[in-house]
Amino acid sequence: MGRNTQAYFVGGVSALGGFLFGFDTGLMSSILEMNYWKAYFGNPGSVGVGVITSLLTAGCFVGSLCAGYLADRFSRKRTIMVACVVFSLGASIQCGSRNRAMLIAGRFVAGLGVGVLSMTVPIYQSEIAPSHIRGRLVSLQQWAITWGLLVAFWIDYGCHFIKSNASWRIPIGIQIVPAAILFCSMMFMPFSPRWLIDHDRPDEAQKVLARLRAGGDMQDPEVVQELDDIKEAVRVERETAVRSYFELLRFPIRRRVALGVAIQALQQLTGINVIMYFAPSLFKQSGLSGNNASLLAQGVNGVINMLATIPAILFVDRWGRRVTLMIGSLGCAITYFVQAVATGATQNKIYEDDGSVNLQLPKGVSYLVIVMVYLFVISFAMSWGPIGWIYPSEIFPMHIRSKANSITTASNWLFNFVIGLVAPILMKRITWGLDLIFAIIMFAAIAIIYVFYPETKNRSLEDMEVIFTGSVWAHRDRKRVMEYDNAHVHGDASKEAASA
Numbered sequence: 001m002g003r004n005t006q007a008y009f010v011g012g013v014s015a016l017g018g019f020l021f022g023f024d025t026g027l028m029s030s031i032l033e034m035n036y037w038k039a040y041f042g043n044p045g046s047v048g049v050g051v052i053t054s055l056l057t058a059g060c061f062v063g064s065l066c067a068g069y070l071a072d073r074f075s076r077k078r079t080i081m082v083a084c085v086v087f088s089l090g091a092s093i094q095c096g097s098r099n100r101a102m103l104i105a106g107r108f109v110a111g112l113g114v115g116v117l118s119m120t121v122p123i124y125q126s127e128i129a130p131s132h133i134r135g136r137l138v139s140l141q142q143w144a145i146t147w148g149l150l151v152a153f154w155i156d157y158g159c160h161f162i163k164s165n166a167s168w169r170i171p172i173g174i175q176i177v178p179a180a181i182l183f184c185s186m187m188f189m190p191f192s193p194r195w196l197i198d199h200d201r202p203d204e205a206q207k208v209l210a211r212l213r214a215g216g217d218m219q220d221p222e223v224v225q226e227l228d229d230i231k232e233a234v235r236v237e238r239e240t241a242v243r244s245y246f247e248l249l250r251f252p253i254r255r256r257v258a259l260g261v262a263i264q265a266l267q268q269l270t271g272i273n274v275i276m277y278f279a280p281s282l283f284k285q286s287g288l289s290g291n292n293a294s295l296l297a298q299g300v301n302g303v304i305n306m307l308a309t310i311p312a313i314l315f316v317d318r319w320g321r322r323v324t325l326m327i328g329s330l331g332c333a334i335t336y337f338v339q340a341v342a343t344g345a346t347q348n349k350i351y352e353d354d355g356s357v358n359l360q361l362p363k364g365v366s367y368l369v370i371v372m373v374y375l376f377v378i379s380f381a382m383s384w385g386p387i388g389w390i391y392p393s394e395i396f397p398m399h400i401r402s403k404a405n406s407i408t409t410a411s412n413w414l415f416n417f418v419i420g421l422v423a424p425i426l427m428k429r430i431t432w433g434l435d436l437i438f439a440i441i442m443f444a445a446i447a448i449i450y451v452f453y454p455e456t457k458n459r460s461l462e463d464m465e466v467i468f469t470g471s472v473w474a475h476r477d478r479k480r481v482m483e484y485d486n487a488h489v490h491g492d493a494s495k496e497a498a499s500a
Contacts, residue, residue: 004133006212010189011125011137015144016182017080017117020087021060022148023178024110027171028053029277030156030298037168041100046424048100053277054420055104059090059111060118060413067119068406076124076192079116084183087113088176095173111413113179119409122393123401127192128212130226131460135316138393139386143309146381148178149276150302157299194398197230205230229460234398248404253396256468259453260392260408266445267388268415270332271438272380274423275301275373281427283370297370304374308381320457321387322474325449328383333442335376340435342368349431359431388412394456395464451475 031037032049044052063083070079090110097103122138129137155174159167190212196205206218206227214220248257275282283297316324347359361369392408393401426434454467454474466484470477 015140017121018141018144019148022145026149026152050421056107056111057417059108060115063112063115064119064409067116068402071402083113083116084179088179091175126393127194138390139313142386146306153299153302261411264412308378312386329445331379335372336439339372340432343432
């Protein structure tokens with residue numbers, strides 16, 4: 001890690017915000033199958049389950065829209081701390097729920113906190129990171145989500161042996177612990193140096209950069225150069241500062257907004273949260289008998305998800321965003337297609353007494369479906385998982401970064417909400433047809449990424465203007481960017497020779 005040890009540490013601490021969302025998702029996926037939870041809340045049907053799961057994401061949608069103003073006005077650091085308090089309040093309401101309305105209200109409040117965190121944490125990470133490890137640092141957000149899922153899966157698996165309502169109240173209450181840890185830890189984390197400069201506090205920004213880049217040496221050449229670059233970028237941006245959200249629709253920013261919204265929406269249209277929320281139901285639907293078996297399979301799913309994210313963290317700044325997304329999309333599409341064909345050709349759908357669906361698949365096909373789910377998770381975790389958060393956090397100018405990211409993150413939660421609401425219904429009614437829909441979307445995503453998305457790896461945040469001033473057809477604009485890179489390298493070499 002060397003010079004970047006402090007940046008890794010600060011980025012890792014703030015990534016606990018992702019852990020909270022992953023923890024909640026993992027909890028609910030297993031709690032939905034707990035008998036005591038079902039009995040306490042009146043055995044909700046597919047519509048009821050959809051409402052309960054999706055109300056968190058409705059809160060996330062609202063929270064992410066509010067986060068833009070909060071992060072600009074009160075700083076990224078303080079906004080993260082406020083979000084922890086809101087999330088803890090929502091978790092407390094859920095833990096003490098006396099009826100379904102109280103549970104839903106608690107999930108909405110917790111969602112407000114998660115929505116703020118999901119927008120603010122990637123921005124904070126991208127603004128404290130040097131360009132050559134920015135992708136890796138922001139990837140920690142997604143890795144923390146996978147750890148939250150993993151921990152929650154196994155806590156639920158242990159708690160489902162408890163023969164009382166404590167089986168679901170304990171896991172929900174435990175959510176408060178990581179929120180409290182993040183709140184306390186952020187007290188000792190630095191402000192974003194870019195936010196400090198934007199608020200006319202350059203001396204503090206220089207101290208933060210020195211801490212993050214050079215072990216406290218404020219005269220380090222890299223620190224001085226980065227400080228000057230940020231000052232100049234902020235000065236230029238203020239001349240054309242965005243004063244309202246409507247100005248995000250104007251040229252030239254609207255292209256980046258469209259790309260950010262689309263990539264966040266496509267991350268959800270991979271169907272990842274259908275797998276994460278409803279995998280135990282999918283496993284049982286495919287013929288994996290018993291709650292223990294389906295919950296255990298979900299626990300294994302969490303381990304795979306966490307481990308498969310590691311290569312992306314290590315190599316995303318080497319592989320690049322475009323190629324990684326296209327390969328990941330292909331992997332997701334193939335697994336969905338195989339699963340749809342195998343299920344559609346062999347299923348014999350019946351409805352159980354409790355309203356659940358049993359596809360009565362042959363044993364070999366059941367195992368094939370489970371393997372395809374695991375391979376899908378690997379494909380997602382190595383591509384769309386981290387890059388869905390990386391790309392929007394790095395493409396916008398400083399002065400509009402929070403506003404723009406609040407819109408892109410809101411699109412993620414909007415699609416998450418819709419999918420969470422309708423997925424339980426579609427899983428019962430069209431079964432394998434849902435897999436086919438996701439397969440088609442993923443095949444289409446390959447073309448979308450290739451045609452429209454420029455490569456952003458190893459670019460400084462202040463350097464993005466060059467990447468996005470060319471043609472909207474990214475696959476045709478690579479030559480111009482390469483020419484700029486060559487001129488830029490030669491120009492830097494000339495300056496160094498002259499100074500020598």
